[in-house]
Amino acid sequence: MKLELYYFGDCPSYKRALKNVREALRLEGLPEDVALIRVESEADAQEKRFIGSPTIRIHGVDVEGAVAEEKGYGYACRVYADNGKSAGWPSIEKIREALADRKEA
Numbered sequence: 001m002k003l004e005l006y007y008f009g010d011c012p013s014y015k016r017a018l019k020n021v022r023e024a025l026r027l028e029g030l031p032e033d034v035a036l037i038r039v040e041s042e043a044d045a046q047e048k049r050f051i052g053s054p055t056i057r058i059h060g061v062d063v064e065g066a067v068a069e070e071k072g073y074g075y076a077c078r079v080y081a082d083n084g085k086s087a088g089w090p091s092i093e094k095i096r097e098a099l100a101d102r103k104e105a
Contacts, residue, residue, distance in 0.1 A: 001059070020089055058098055
């Protein structure tokens with residue numbers, strides 16, 4: 001399973017996102033291997049298709065699905081919506097759903 005977490009250091013939300021990703025992987029019985037990819041600038045954000053910090057991709061597809069790319073790319077913090085709430089990271093449940101959707105990819 002190829003799982004990548006893109007982030008920049010000034011946005012602390014990636015730490016909680018990483019914790020949620022590792023917990024979701026553990027609950028799914030998968031290795032807790034996550035590639036951490038630092039984004040350094042606006043130009044780097046465009047090159048890496050960075051939706052915002054944190055961006056999580058499973059087999060190259062955003063955790064919110066391909067539709068998330070329609071938001072555009074930028075060097076900024078990201079907000080996730082889940083069950084009427086918003087946070088700077090996706091929930092463990094949302095990550096588990098994305099893992100299940102992309103297990104065979």
